Amino acid sequence: MPNVSKRGENIAASPIRKLVPFADEAKRKGKHIYHLNIGQPDILTPPSAIKAVQEADMQVLAYSHSAGFESYRRKLVGYYEKFGVTIDHNDLIITTGASEAILFGMMSCLDSGDEVIVPEPFYANYNGFSTAGGIVVKPITARIENDFALPPIADFEKCITSKTKAILICNPSNPTGYLYSKEELLALKEIALKHNLFLFADEVYREFCYDGKEYTSILTIDGLEDHVVVFDSISKRFSACGARIGMIVSKNKSVISTAMKFAQARLSPPTLAQILGEATLDVPQSYLDKSITEYNERRELLIARLQEMDHVVCPKPTGAFYAFAKLPIDNADRFCRWLLEEFEYNGASVMLAPGTGFYYSKGLGQQEVRMAYVLNKNDLNKAMDCLQEALKVYPGRTVDAIKQSLNS
Amino acid sequence: MPNVSKRGENIAASPIRKLVPFADEAKRKGKHIYHLNIGQPDILTPPSAIKAVQEADMQVLAYSHSAGFESYRRKLVGYYEKFGVTIDHNDLIITTGASEAILFGMMSCLDSGDEVIVPEPFYANYNGFSTAGGIVVKPITARIENDFALPPIADFEKCITSKTKAILICNPSNPTGYLYSKEELLALKEIALKHNLFLFADEVYREFCYDGKEYTSILTIDGLEDHVVVFDSISKRFSACGARIGMIVSKNKSVISTAMKFAQARLSPPTLAQILGEATLDVPQSYLDKSITEYNERRELLIARLQEMDHVVCPKPTGAFYAFAKLPIDNADRFCRWLLEEFEYNGASVMLAPGTGFYYSKGLGQQEVRMAYVLNKNDLNKAMDCLQEALKVYPGRTVDAIKQSLNS
Numbered sequence: 001m002p003n004v005s006k007r008g009e010n011i012a013a014s015p016i017r018k019l020v021p022f023a024d025e026a027k028r029k030g031k032h033i034y035h036l037n038i039g040q041p042d043i044l045t046p047p048s049a050i051k052a053v054q055e056a057d058m059q060v061l062a063y064s065h066s067a068g069f070e071s072y073r074r075k076l077v078g079y080y081e082k083f084g085v086t087i088d089h090n091d092l093i094i095t096t097g098a099s100e101a102i103l104f105g106m107m108s109c110l111d112s113g114d115e116v117i118v119p120e121p122f123y124a125n126y127n128g129f130s131t132a133g134g135i136v137v138k139p140i141t142a143r144i145e146n147d148f149a150l151p152p153i154a155d156f157e158k159c160i161t162s163k164t165k166a167i168l169i170c171n172p173s174n175p176t177g178y179l180y181s182k183e184e185l186l187a188l189k190e191i192a193l194k195h196n197l198f199l200f201a202d203e204v205y206r207e208f209c210y211d212g213k214e215y216t217s218i219l220t221i222d223g224l225e226d227h228v229v230v231f232d233s234i235s236k237r238f239s240a241c242g243a244r245i246g247m248i249v250s251k252n253k254s255v256i257s258t259a260m261k262f263a264q265a266r267l268s269p270p271t272l273a274q275i276l277g278e279a280t281l282d283v284p285q286s287y288l289d290k291s292i293t294e295y296n297e298r299r300e301l302l303i304a305r306l307q308e309m310d311h312v313v314c315p316k317p318t319g320a321f322y323a324f325a326k327l328p329i330d331n332a333d334r335f336c337r338w339l340l341e342e343f344e345y346n347g348a349s350v351m352l353a354p355g356t357g358f359y360y361s362k363g364l365g366q367q368e369v370r371m372a373y374v375l376n377k378n379d380l381n382k383a384m385d386c387l388q389e390a391l392k393v394y395p396g397r398t399v400d401a402i403k404q405s406l407n408s
Numbered sequence: 409m410p411n412v413s414k415r416g417e418n419i420a421a422s423p424i425r426k427l428v429p430f431a432d433e434a435k436r437k438g439k440h441i442y443h444l445n446i447g448q449p450d451i452l453t454p455p456s457a458i459k460a461v462q463e464a465d466m467q468v469l470a471y472s473h474s475a476g477f478e479s480y481r482r483k484l485v486g487y488y489e490k491f492g493v494t495i496d497h498n499d500l501i502i503t504t505g506a507s508e509a510i511l512f513g514m515m516s517c518l519d520s521g522d523e524v525i526v527p528e529p530f531y532a533n534y535n536g537f538s539t540a541g542g543i544v545v546k547p548i549t550a551r552i553e554n555d556f557a558l559p560p561i562a563d564f565e566k567c568i569t570s571k572t573k574a575i576l577i578c579n580p581s582n583p584t585g586y587l588y589s590k591e592e593l594l595a596l597k598e599i600a601l602k603h604n605l606f607l608f609a610d611e612v613y614r615e616f617c618y619d620g621k622e623y624t625s626i627l628t629i630d631g632l633e634d635h636v637v638v639f640d641s642i643s644k645r646f647s648a649c650g651a652r653i654g655m656i657v658s659k660n661k662s663v664i665s666t667a668m669k670f671a672q673a674r675l676s677p678p679t680l681a682q683i684l685g686e687a688t689l690d691v692p693q694s695y696l697d698k699s700i701t702e703y704n705e706r707r708e709l710l711i712a713r714l715q716e717m718d719h720v721v722c723p724k725p726t727g728a729f730y731a732f733a734k735l736p737i738d739n740a741d742r743f744c745r746w747l748l749e750e751f752e753y754n755g756a757s758v759m760l761a762p763g764t765g766f767y768y769s770k771g772l773g774q775q776e777v778r779m780a781y782v783l784n785k786n787d788l789n790k791a792m793d794c795l796q797e798a799l800k801v802y803p804g805r806t807v808d809a810i811k812q813s814l815n816s
Contacts, residue, residue, distance in 0.1 A: 001634040001660065002573065002606050007541075008516040008666035017474060017672045038471070045469040053680060054462040061453040061650040061684070063446070066425060096504050096652065099674040108416040112520045112542050128673025133415075134520050134542060165410065198410050226409040242469040242679025244504065252409065258416035264425045265536025266507040271650030272461060272680040276469070 011131040015124050015357020015370075022340040023351050032348035033340065034383035036371040039174065039321065043239040043291050043374075045276075052279030053272055064268040067260060068094025072278040076247065079281055083206065085219040085249075092249040093259055094269045094277070098204050098233035101248035103129045105229045108258040109198045110135045114165040116200070119151055121324060121358030121365060123174045123202065136163070139360035144326055144368070147315035148176035150184040156191050166198035167191070171218070172205045175358045175370040176324045177299075177317020179209055182216040192227045198255075199224060204233040204246075205320035207288055210296050213318045225251040236321070237288065238280045243273035295321050298373040298380055305384035309391060311399050323371045324355065330396035332356055332369055343390050350386040367398075419539040423532050423765020423778075430748040431759050440756035441748065442791035444779040447582065447729065451647040451699050451782075453684075460687030461680055472679050474671040476502025480686040484655065487689055491614065493627040493657075500657040501667055502677045502685070506612050506641035509656035511537045513637045516666040517574055517606045518543045524574040524608070525567050527559055529732060529766035529773060531582045531610065544571070547768035552734055552776070555723035556584035558592040564599050574606035575599070579626070580613045583766045583778040584732045585707075585725020587617055590624045600635045606663075607632060612641040612654075613728035615696055618704050621726045633659040644729070645696065646688045651681040703729050706781040706788055713792035717799060719807050731779045732763065738804035740764055740777050751798050758794040775806075 016038050023033050067073065073089040080087055095101040102125075110116060112134030118126060120139040130137050140155045142148040156167070167188060172179040192199045201218040209215045218228050233246035250256050299316075302323055306314045314325035329335040332354035339349050355368025373380060391397065424446050431441050475481065481497040488495055503509040510533075518524060520542030526534060528547040538545050548563045550556040564575070575596060580587040600607045609626040617623045626636050641654035658664050707724075710731055714722045722733035737743040740762035747757050763776025781788060799805065 001662075002517070002604050004516055004662045004666045005519045005522070007519055008669065011666075011669045011673070013669055014474075014672040020473075040471055042468060044467050050466050050469070058458050059452050060450060061458070061648045063448055063649045065428075066422075096678070097675065103674075107540050108412055109410070111413045111415055114413070125673045125675070128670060132515050132670065132673075133540065196410050240469045241471045242676065244676070244678040254409075254412045258412045258419075261416065261419045261421055262536060262540065264422035265419070265533045265540075266511075267505065267533070268650065268652070270504070270652040270678040270681050272684070273678050276680070 007131050007134065011128050012124070012357065016353050019336055019340060019351065022337055026340045026349065030347070031344055034348060034350045034375060034379055034386065036373070036375065036383055037351040037353045039236065039372045039374060040241055041236065041239040041321070041374045042376060043294065045239045046280060046283040046287055048283060049238065049240070049276045049279040053275050056275050061271055064271050064274060066263040066268050068269050069274050069278060072274055075278060075281045080219070080249070083215070083217050083220070085217050087219070087249060087251065091251055091256060092247045093256065093263050094274060095246040095248055096269050097235065097244040098202060098231045098246035099125065101231040101233070101246045102126065102202070103132070104248050104259040104262045105200055105231060106130060106133050106135055107262055108255055109229065110165045113163060115161060115163045116166040116168050117156060117159050117164060118168045118360070120360050121148070121175050121355065121368070123170055124357045126168065127360070137360050138164070141361060141364065142176070144313060144315060144324070148173065148178040148324065150180060150187065153187050153191055160195050164195065164197060166200055168200040168202070170202040172209060172319020174205065174320055175322050175353070176315070177320050177322045179213050179215065179319035185216055185218055185221055189221050189224050192224065197227065198229055199227045200229050200231065202231045204231070204236055207237045208292060208295055208321055209319045210299060211318055215319070219249065227252070229255055234277050234280055238283065239291070240276060240280070243276050244270055245273045245277040295373065298377055301377050301380055302371065302373045302384065305381070305388070309388050312391070321373050323373065324368060325371065326368050328391060328397055328399045329367055329394060330398045331366055334396055335394060336369065338394060339390055345386045345389045348382060348386055350383040350390070415539050415542065419536050420532070420765065424761050427744055427748060427759065430745055434748045434757065438755070439752055442756060442758045442783060442787055442794065444781070444783065444791055445759040445761045447644065447780045447782060448649055449644065449647045449729070449782040450784060451702065453647045454688060454691040454695055456691060457646065457648070457684045457687040461683050464683050469679055471676040472682060474676050475668060476677050477682050477686060480682055483686060483689045488627070488657070491623070491625050491628070493625050495627070495657060495659065499659055499664060500655050501664065501671050502682060503654040503656055504677050505643065505652040506610060506639045506654035507533065509639040509641070509654045510534065510610070511540070512656050512667040512670045513608055513639060514538060514541050514543055515670055516663055517637065521571060522573040523569060523571045524576050525564060525572060526576045526768070528768050529556070529583050529763065529776070531578055532765045534576065535768070545768050546572070549769060549772065550584065552721060552723060552732070556581065556586040556732065558588060558595065561595050561599055568603050572603065572605060574608055576608040576610070578610040580617060580623070580727020582613065582728050583730050583761070584723070585728050585730045587621050587623065587727035593624055593626055593629055597629050597632050600632065605635065606637055607635045608637050608639065610639045612639070612644055615645045616700060616703055616729055617727045618707060619726055623727070627657065635660070637663055642685050642688055646691065647699070648684060648688070651684050652678055653681045653685040703781065706785060709785050709788055710779065710781045710792065713789070713796070717796050720799070729781050731781065733777055733779065734775050735777060736799060736805055736807045737775055737802060738806045739774055742804055743802060744777065746802060747798055753794045753797045756790060756794055758791040
């Protein structure tokens with residue numbers, strides 16, 4: 001039998017999805033599972049956007065332009081303008097989710113063996129795309145004690161080699177909920193210019209900022225035009241994860257023309273979903289305002305509940321819809337699986353994403369979990385009831401270990 | 409400015425799409441363009457499948473399972489059974505077009521530097537996916553004189569090195585329209601077993617076979633269970649290219665579980681299009697019968713028209729909906745661009761795909777073009793009028809060169 005590839009062996013299973021078989025099994029046994037493991041919002045997709053698909057005249061479901069509908073791209077220029085971003089419709093390509101934007105960005109800018117610096121914990125799927133391309137991830141650890149802020153620039157400097165081609169951030173951050181300040185972006189600018197690096201920014205959560213904090217797109221930073229590549233998606237802002245519509249945006253013409261060759265190889269992004277995507281641009285701001293208010297209330301609820309729990313540490317997120325918490329547990333993977341297999345409270349349990357999967361450095365995240373606050377407040381409360389009870393009875397509960405690590 | 413990647417530089421622009429700007433310009437000037445360059449059928453997508461999307465209850469357009477809807481995968485088992493293929497619903501993953509199936513297959517089975525043998529001319533986008541993965545394509549030239557049949561096994565033997573991991577065929581073939589016989593598949597079996605190679609088969613055109621020729625899926629060949637990986641798509645059979653729904657199929661559990669990790673990294677295939685895809689399985693056989701009859705008539709028309717043209721050589725295709733012809737021209741790229749920029753007949757011209765883009769070996773295909781017979785017979789006739797007239801006046805017409813090459 002021929003062997004699968006080494007890169008295929010090396011790619012880690014998604015921490016967000018790898019426990020799905022245990023969740024399925026729990027559900028089969030009649031247990032209700034509250035899904036905080038995955039950023040799949042329960043917010044309604046804008047009905048007007050769904051209607052646009054349902055009412056579209058579709059005789060032949062044809063390929064689109066490889067860069068996506070021109071009409072959609074032209075409209076997106078206006079969308080970005082709202083965030084102070086000035087681009088042309090040729091500065092972007094519609095992709096099959098932000099996933100494909102990340103793939104195109106990495107493939108277009110980095111060769112096998114090249115290095116990309118990524119503050120960790122980071123969105124685990126970056127690993128998949130880098131592994132596919134033979135790209136080496138160099139993690140720099142952001143600390144829970146600092147609310148997962150940008151690590152010191154000195155840490156970046158230490159990490160840079162002749163192979164370093166890019167820095168990748170997620171702003172606001174999945175999985176930590178941290179929103180980078182303009183000062184942090186300017187610090188990144190300095191290092192990108194100094195070492196001639198690409199600056200990749202995954203900005204799919206840009207609408208979701210809290211506590212009056214101001215969002216700055218890296219595309220608005222002057223002097224970085226040739227360095228910045230942004231990955232974007234409608235999945236979260238319009239609760240349309242299943243559409244698989246994203247964008248790659250860059251003012252660097254060589255990057256876009258290179259990404260275009262990868263785009264042509266896969267022919268076109270999904271046509272039905274592009275109709276939906278284009279229609280989301282006519283959705284009134286009130287839809288987003290309502291979503292943001294709802295997420296903010298969930299955030300307050302989640303953090304308040306976590307604060308009630310003994311020995312749980314969780315920085316209050318200022319963006320996105322994730323919280324990254326430290327729990328008094330021995331092993332996050334074991335705990336998350338135990339929650340599904342062994343634990344039950346009022347006929348239910350909660351599914352979390354183990355922190356380990358978001359760190360590249362081995363051994364980190366063992367006591368951490370990511371929670372997506374994508375459930376309504378009633379369900380979120382019940383999910384927190386489960387977690388609170390679980391932490392009282394989990395056999396691997398290790399309060400001492402937590403204390404120790406906080407003091408270290 | 410940081411430089412784009414070498415792999416990005418090396419990836420060739422799609423021969424099917426790279427002339428699009430010239431076609432767009434011609435259209436702006438009022439010229440009608442008959443598109444024979446791309447396999448975008450004009451056949452109606454099954455209205456019942458479109459209706460399924462339009463009537464679906466979609467409140468939240470959510471991610472699906474990374475392998476695609478389980479209901480759809482279970483139904484697909486029955487579809488494959490019709491072709492004598494026995495699989496389980498866990499032997500396949502729904503992908504974003506066959507494009508993603510090819511990407512997953514290559515990434516799961518080959519490492520950077522590994523070699524895949526591909527009979528040329530071949531579907532040009534294989535290049536894009538192999539280049540992305542640092543995979544080396546080793547072409548074996550199929551000859552127009554032999555109707556582009558499988559090259560002699562001795563040619564494969566000569567090509568195999570310690571780096572060879574796979575052979576990739578397209579059956580029936582895009583771009584040549586050649587349908588491999590069972591004997592040819594058995595010859596491939598022998599060499600795959602002898603050298604422990606994967607056998608990749610792109611079978612997206614399996615429904616389109618003519619002249620009573622029998623189609624054999626490589627999945628039905630005994631003893632190859634661990635070697636075969638099939639790439640599939642609904643794009644052509646259901647005229648749903650824009651859906652972007654495909655499948656990767658293999659009985660090799662390691663291949664599917666590895667592909668699944670890549671599938672999880674990109675979260676899920678498009679949800680709207682999966683609804684359409686699942687509904688296509690309820691489309692009556694009469695839909696396909698009608699399409700096949702129509703394509704067969706177009707094929708007869710196209711070949712008859714080409715035979716009338718002086719010094720044009722074109723094997724009669726027995727599958728898919730492409731013909732690969734040798735024309736009395738100096739340079740296919742120049743000719744195809746000239747057709748768009750300089751030529752006009754009755755206010756129209758024809759767009760063809762230059763043959764060069766389908767060969768990996770430099771210098772081949774200079775006098776060849778691929779034609780997709782995806783237009784109705786009236787338009788196809790007019791497109792052939794254009795070609796016939798163009799060949800009379802094209803400045804780079806080289807009858808002598810054709811004669812010479814046929815004699816060589």
